[in-house]
Structure formats: structure tokens, C-alpha cells
Amino acid sequence: MKKISGLVLLFVFATSLTNAQNIEQVRRAMRDEIKRSLQELQVASLQKPYYIEYTLTIRQSNNVKATLGSLVESSSALVPRLTVGIRVGKPEFDNTNFFDVSLSFFGSSDDEENFKNRRVPMELDYNAFRRELWLASDACYKQAVELYAKKESSVKNRSRLDTTYDFTLLPPVTEIDTFAIPAWDKKRFEELVMLTSLAFTKHPNINASSVSMEYLPETVIYVNSEGREYVKTELQTGFEIVCSTQAADGMPLAQMYSAYAKHPNDLPWRDSLARAADMIATKLEQCLTSNTVEPYSGPVLFEGQAAAEVFAQMFAPYVATQRAPLTDRGIQDNDRYTAFQNKVGARVMAEFCSVYSIPKETTFNKTPLFGSFTLDDDGIRPEKLTLVDKGYLKTLLSSRIPTRRIKQSNGRQRGCAAMFDVLQFVCNDKKKEADHKELIKRMAKILKDRDLQFGYIVRKALNQNILYTTLFSQTSGDFPYSLGESTMNLLEVYKVFPDGREELVRGTQAAGMAPSMFKDLLAVGKTPYAYNFLAPAVTSPYISGGSQYLAASVIVPDLLFEDVEIRPLEGDFPKPPIMNSPMSTK
Incomplete structure (x- = not known):
């Protein structure tokens, strides 16, 4: 038996954003833009921000998929995304906890000014990142004051029985929860899904089958206006085997196997995955000749x-x-x-x-x-x-x-x-x-x-x-x-x-x-x-x-x-x- 191995502890994010020096540069840009926004971000007669948070998530999405021994998908993408949150008003009553489907007053849903999962370039210096923060904050603030005005108007002529605060404030803190990210061994995992999917070639009564694996390591950099900051690393690894067919009466039938872990080394053994594929295929074929049920x-x-x-x-x-x-x-x-x-x-x-x-x-x-x-x-x-x-x-x-x-x-x-x-x-x-x-x-x-x-x-x-x-x-x-x-x-x-x-x-x-x-x-x-x-x-x-x-x-x-x-x-x-x-x- 051979366990999934050969993962060398290396940073897969070999870019300027994720080394220690430039992570600190990102955090400094966030702090400076938060300070400036708290002082200057306001439309006349409208509420100022009382809380701002910035989250930069740098995720590498790795996917491989095979069917009947053939590789049908293999992709890797490294994308940093910025999310901005702004609250106007005060913790007792602000722009959140309000649902509105028409966000068009300031055009804040425009794709060029989005602030949730905003895609940003991988190579950013301090000034370029400040520009991204500025544009995203501007769009977020415009939506925030619009929602605040609508929310305030909606409750003005109503008796509020529930006056629970919209938010709770927290003290400042700095947390670092990072570790070296295992590299993605593309060739090894392509081979793994192809070999596992071969099991279905022995089961001709299965109409469709797939074996897929996904590995999603990410680094998250977070700063807010309370002085709360953190940098953390997270991993997700998933292995899924799915097959489906139809009985003689047309009834769709399916079987599945899944294994999830943080580290790719924690997935089951290679031969265990092959046995799992064969077992679910066998069970699905047995279902083809089994009886249906009454209520x-x-x-x-x-x-x-x-x-x-x-x-x-x-x-x-x-x-x-x-x-x-x-x-x-x-x-x-x-x-x-x-x-x-x-x-x-x-x-x-x-x-x-x-x-x-x-x-x-x-x-x-x-x-x-x-x-x-x-x-x-x-x-x-x-x-x-x-x-x-x-x-x-x-x-x-x-x-x-x-x-x-x-x-x-x-x-x-x-x-x-x-x-x-x-x-x-x-x-x-x-x-x-x-x-x-x-x-x-x-x-x-x-x-x-x-x-x-x-x-x-x-x-x-x-x-x-x-x-x-x-x-x-x-x-x-x-x-x-x-x-x-x-x-x-x-x-x-x-x-x-x-x-x-x-x-x-x-x-x-x-x-x-x-x-x-x-x-x-x-x-x-x-x-x-x-x-x-x-x-x-x-x-x-x-x-x-x-x-x-x-x-x-x-x-x-x-x-x-x-x-x-x-x-x-x-x-x-x-x-x-x-x-x-x-x-x-x-």
C-alpha cells in the first residue's frame, strides 16, 4: 500500500503578497486606508462610518477530475480577493440586518466598483493596494448609506418590539495563525483520480461516473477599525466519487463516496479509494435488480x-x-x-x-x-x-x-x-x-x-x-x-x-x-x-x-x-x- 505522499512543505503562493514583509505592507495599507476613511469618507448630511473591516483572501484553487481512467479536468488558479465591510450609524442601529433587493441608488452594484470578493492583481505595492482599498471602500460606503436610509425609513412608522443591537464591539487584538502550505503535486493527483476511476470500467451497467479531487489552500489577512488584526492559513482537501444509472423503469439511481480533510496526506490510502469506487459501483448495480418500496x-x-x-x-x-x-x-x-x-x-x-x-x-x-x-x-x-x-x-x-x-x-x-x-x-x-x-x-x-x-x-x-x-x-x-x-x-x-x-x-x-x-x-x-x-x-x-x-x-x-x-x-x-x-x- 502506498499512501498519498511526496508533499513537500513549501509555500505555493510564491508571490509578492504572501511573504512576511509584504503581508505587513498589506496590513499597513489596510490600517492607513481605514484611518483615512473614518476621517474623510462621508456624503454631506449622511451617516459616517463607525466600523470598517478589510479582508484579503489569497486562495489557490486546484481541481482534477477523471472518468473511466481518462483525465477530463485539471486546473489551478491563484486569485486574491478583497472584501470590505462598512457600518454606518451606531451599534444600536446601523445599515446591516436589512434585506433589500434593489441596490441601485448610487450604482453600487456596478462590477467595476464591487467590494465583496473583489478580484485584485497578484502583484501589488503599497500604493496600488491603497487604490484598490479606496475604490472598494467607496462602493461599500455608498451601499451602506443607501441601506441605512431605507432601513431608517422602514422603521420610522412602525413600533419596534425587538430593539436588539445590530452589532457588538470588541477590543483590539492581533493573532497570527499561519503555517507552511503543502505544495500541490498536480501529476500525482491526476494519476490518483485516473487510477481510481478505472474501477468503473468493470461495471458496464453504470451510466455515468466521475472521480474528482479539490485542494484549496488559502491565506487570509484581516484588519478592522477596532484594532483587530489577524493573518491565518487554512486548508481544504476533498475527494469525491459519484456514479449514477437508471433502472429498467427509468428510476434514477446513484451512489457516492467522499473523503474530506485539511491536509492532502490525511486522505485515505490509494488502494482504499480504489476499493471504495468498486464497492459503490457494485452496490449501485445491485440496486438495479432490487425492489421498490411502498409508503x-x-x-x-x-x-x-x-x-x-x-x-x-x-x-x-x-x-x-x-x-x-x-x-x-x-x-x-x-x-x-x-x-x-x-x-x-x-x-x-x-x-x-x-x-x-x-x-x-x-x-x-x-x-x-x-x-x-x-x-x-x-x-x-x-x-x-x-x-x-x-x-x-x-x-x-x-x-x-x-x-x-x-x-x-x-x-x-x-x-x-x-x-x-x-x-x-x-x-x-x-x-x-x-x-x-x-x-x-x-x-x-x-x-x-x-x-x-x-x-x-x-x-x-x-x-x-x-x-x-x-x-x-x-x-x-x-x-x-x-x-x-x-x-x-x-x-x-x-x-x-x-x-x-x-x-x-x-x-x-x-x-x-x-x-x-x-x-x-x-x-x-x-x-x-x-x-x-x-x-x-x-x-x-x-x-x-x-x-x-x-x-x-x-x-x-x-x-x-x-x-x-x-x-x-x-x-x-x-x-x-x-x-x-x-x-x-x-
Whole structure:
């Protein structure tokens, strides 16, 4: 066996912006332009800035992709991007937490004057970078005063019941959290995805397949008007294997495997990836001849990856703070992941369950944790938090944007909003823990009490990031989507009978899913599963202007629920190809 290696610790950013001397030059330019803007940036009779922040992100995006042993994509791009944030008014009431779709008063949405992820040249001296900061600050300020005026007008004739501040101020601090960035070995990883994708040449019943790898190292330089500054280095590495096909009745079917880590050396062994590709292809071919299901409601056991996905999709997003923005019609209703916003102190899980946020833990049982971090986007170092204690919600993950229940940041600002990181599910009652056989026995008892002939075991659920990116592209949008936040696409599901016998089925969705289901959790497995993934941002990027997906990890045991609804995939499916795959003739 040969592990992915040969990575030499070198700075891949061999440019003027990222050596120590010029990082300090960038920070000096930021400080000087902030000082000048605070003094001079004002339109007569309009509000002056009370807070300014500059973020320069220098990211190298490296991607390779292969299909059936052939390389179909290989790219590398190094792009520095500048983001400016300006607040006018005062922390009690400023231009933020207000949603407006028409930003045209000053033309501040003009591409030549953009201030969010503004692309800047790689080679910049002090004066050239000051010019970029000046132009971006000008555009940002114009939008800020426009939004402030609209927000002020919208509340002028309304009685405000919620007077929570828009922002919390912090003391100055300087943090340096950097390390040498591993070089991208393009040839090695091209070879890796090509060799892994060869596994699908042995499976002619698979209509489409892809193996891709992405490596995203970045350096972030941050300065704000409070005197808070930091420079940090972050890594993201992902390896995804996705395949899809159609049953004889046209039903789209898919399988996936993913591995995420910070350092490329922390990915699985080369031969492990090849075995994973062969295993998901074999499982998908088995699904072609398996039976479909009828609507079902009863006990369901989620194991391994599927248990982690249930927790990741149906519980984790709800433990981050969200603030419904004002609009010109009042407070904008936001039902996305808001069920826990007013439930601090209430029971949200079974009383034998606790949940902890442990962002500084880098491994669990030798598995590297993708969601770990040491410094959030506000320059705050996070600490361990007890989110749920014996079933009761104790707090939420928060940023500097206060809400009614959570007024201060606990260092969870990532991607422009509060976001979950590494969440650990812990069982506090040994009587509620059981091995696989015992969990099946407990399920059998419920089946007997409810006069049901069988239950279900779910061993793999579809990840949302893969669904909306790779699988959408691979199937040209024909793969059935789960509609709403209460449904999940399931990939590997088995009928399980009281005697323990299992039967693979295809084309299933879990429905009626909600965070409240964790209040009725019956029992859990004895072995926790550490699962790394790219999680959709809790706060929509259309509101926050931030990242769409962020690194996350959950540590979860198998989960036995008393009542889950299993539905068949229904609808008009596209007709399968008329001829067999040309791979079947080889």
C-alpha cells in the first residue's frame, strides 16, 4: 500500500503578497486606508462610518477530475480577493440586518466598483493596494448609506418590539495563525483520480461516473477599525466519487463516496479509494435488480454515514444563531433552520442525549476532523461549548450579530455568519446504548407492537453538497430532489425483518424529518462515527453574502427512531438509454 505522499512543505503562493514583509505592507495599507476613511469618507448630511473591516483572501484553487481512467479536468488558479465591510450609524442601529433587493441608488452594484470578493492583481505595492482599498471602500460606503436610509425609513412608522443591537464591539487584538502550505503535486493527483476511476470500467451497467479531487489552500489577512488584526492559513482537501444509472423503469439511481480533510496526506490510502469506487459501483448495480418500496411509517435504524447525515441535516444547522432581517415591510420571516432560536432552556432531544461543539479537536479515534479550526472570521478563538445537556438546549453557536437570546459571540463566525463546526453527540445513559443485534431486537419489539412485518435500516444517505453539485451535473438535473427541509434522499436502504434478515430496496426518501424527531430517539449504537463533509451554510449566502458550503464534522453513533416515514421516489422518470453501454461489449 502506498499512501498519498511526496508533499513537500513549501509555500505555493510564491508571490509578492504572501511573504512576511509584504503581508505587513498589506496590513499597513489596510490600517492607513481605514484611518483615512473614518476621517474623510462621508456624503454631506449622511451617516459616517463607525466600523470598517478589510479582508484579503489569497486562495489557490486546484481541481482534477477523471472518468473511466481518462483525465477530463485539471486546473489551478491563484486569485486574491478583497472584501470590505462598512457600518454606518451606531451599534444600536446601523445599515446591516436589512434585506433589500434593489441596490441601485448610487450604482453600487456596478462590477467595476464591487467590494465583496473583489478580484485584485497578484502583484501589488503599497500604493496600488491603497487604490484598490479606496475604490472598494467607496462602493461599500455608498451601499451602506443607501441601506441605512431605507432601513431608517422602514422603521420610522412602525413600533419596534425587538430593539436588539445590530452589532457588538470588541477590543483590539492581533493573532497570527499561519503555517507552511503543502505544495500541490498536480501529476500525482491526476494519476490518483485516473487510477481510481478505472474501477468503473468493470461495471458496464453504470451510466455515468466521475472521480474528482479539490485542494484549496488559502491565506487570509484581516484588519478592522477596532484594532483587530489577524493573518491565518487554512486548508481544504476533498475527494469525491459519484456514479449514477437508471433502472429498467427509468428510476434514477446513484451512489457516492467522499473523503474530506485539511491536509492532502490525511486522505485515505490509494488502494482504499480504489476499493471504495468498486464497492459503490457494485452496490449501485445491485440496486438495479432490487425492489421498490411502498409508503411506510415506523421504526427506522440509521447506521454509520446515514446516521451522521441525519444529524448533519436535521439537527446541526439549528444550533447556530440566525437573525431575521428587517425589510421595507417589517421583519422578514425566515423559516430556514430557525426552530431553536427561542428554545434555549427547552428540551430538544431525548434526555439521554448531549451535544458538544469541539472546534479545536483535530482528530477523533485517529480520524482527522475537517471542521476543526482555531480562529474564526472575527479573529476570535473558539472554546468547547455544551450545546445540549441531557436533552436540554443550553446555548447556540453565535457570531458578533446579537439575537434576542444570544447577545455575545462565542467565536463561530465562518463564511460571513454563525456556523456549526465539529459537533459531538454523546449518550449519557448506558442503558440506551446497544450493539447492532440489540438495536434490531428493540426494533422488532416495536414492529410487533405496531403489527408491522418489517422495518428499515438506512446505511447511506445522499450528501446535500454532492446532490446539488456533482450529481446534478452528472445527471443533467434529472436526479429527483428532496423537496423542502423535511425530506432526505436515501441511497442504501434495507428492509429488515424481525429475524434479522435484510433485503436491499431502491428509490427511497425519508419524509417528515424535523429536529423534533430527536426528542423521540429510542436508542443509539455503541460506536460513534466521525463524518467529514461540506455543509450548506446555515444562513443563506443570498442574505449573508458569504460562503455556500463550509467544512464541518459530526461524531454520531447509530440512531434508532421510533417513527420515520419512508417514501418511494415517484414521478415521471426519463426513459433509460435504448442501447446498452459500449462498456458492456468490451
